[in-house]
Amino acid sequence: MEYLVHDDEGTKEVILKGQLTFADHESFGNIIENVRSYDGKECIVDLENLERVDSAGLGMFVLLRDMANSKQLNMTFRKPRGQVMRMLEISEFHTFLTIEP
């Protein structure tokens, strides 16, 4: 997985690219720490370029969401597609994550 994190007019944006799997545990930890240190109120996780996620990757979304909840940060997962969208759907992540098309 590759990622880009930047702040843009009061919004933190995390852009994920490639495949998010078990092997990305450490770099995803860096993303979580990066977002944790952010003082704003909005965070967007852009999934448009994420091609694949496995169950460990879904677990990382849960960790990110837990951290956001703990500091009242509004987090939106945006534009999942293909296999990523199917994984989110089958796991009914929309019931506890904000997911936008």
Next chain:
Amino acid sequence: MSEYFSPAAPVHISLEDTRVLVVDDNEDSRLVIRAFLDAAGVGNMDFAIDGAGCLEKLEVYKPDLVLLDLMMPGMDGFEVLRRMRGDPRYEWLPVIVETGLDSASNRAKAFAAGATDLICKPVNGTELIARVRTHLEKTLLRKELEASRASHREAVRVAQKLQESLLPPAGRLNTVAKVYGLEMDSYFEPSEAVGGDLWGLHLIDENRLGVYAVDFSGHGVGAAFNSFQFNAQLADSQMFREDPAAYLTRLNQLLHPVLQRGVFATMFYGVIDCDKNNITYAAAGITRPVLGGRNGEDLTFLDSSGVPLGILPDTHYENREASFDPGTFLFLYSDALLETSAEKETGNGMIGEQGVVGLLKDALALADDQPPLDAMMGAFFEMNQWQQLEDDLTAVWIFNPVKKKAVNDE
């Protein structure tokens, strides 16, 4: 200059327990080297005065390092090196050769014969100590790494064994199948790292059989331990076995407080009613089971959506129904089947659901009246080019044969 790399940084590993064999025909040289090795902190030394003596001592003394003089009467150092490197026991044993031959071509010859390092005569004490220390420390670290790998492999092997012991053995599967007039088969292939797959059966009453499949996220001994713990939680929840939705709701309540955040389990639990020929099931985000005709027709995916167990404290699951008429099979499988690379066949990497359906249809056609799992897994591993799996692979086949219905009709 560079602050990143500092080769002289001392590691200070004790050489007290190391053993060095010094092979030199000159007594003065042996005495000088002994003094240097003492200064280096080498705890044990032994000496040989020629090549033949060296080869004998290797077996009995089992040194961690050999200091070998190349020029000796009789068998010289080159021949000793060649013999040592031809013996798998001494393949990795570090050998520092001492030689007065300091031309480039002779150095090359010594390395070609298998020397690990080289020191020129007359021996410089500081240089000898530094080289001996470097190679002994490397040997010690390699031994430590090997021991740690062996202990990790053993832990994984034990975890794999325990995990497999939780699965229904083939004999029990056949007995249960006979009792319910079904045909059953299963396949389990643990990954190198141990995944967290688990499946099993609950014999509810004479007509109803419960079947569950669980997959813990992540890999490794941790995932295996989660599945052991889960096995106990299944036992603690047996009063809910007749009602799949209640069963999953209960299991989620038990798992949520004990699972590490970010770790969860996907699950399918279905109750097959052999009298009513239907399946009542609940699911928590597991790979979609396939239901279809034994002839390979009318293959459909069951809706297995649901929040995986352990993520939220209060998830409530729902019961879903599917007919399980005679001639119909149910196929459960873990995500290793979907998420295995099949570059050649799919062009885009993973086998995916359509790939699974393809494999299943081919196997149904090929297996004739037999359960299709053997044929299917054979084709799967061929696709995968027999590579080690990154996750556990579980597959379960349950078939409701037509014959049973005919008997019931009589």
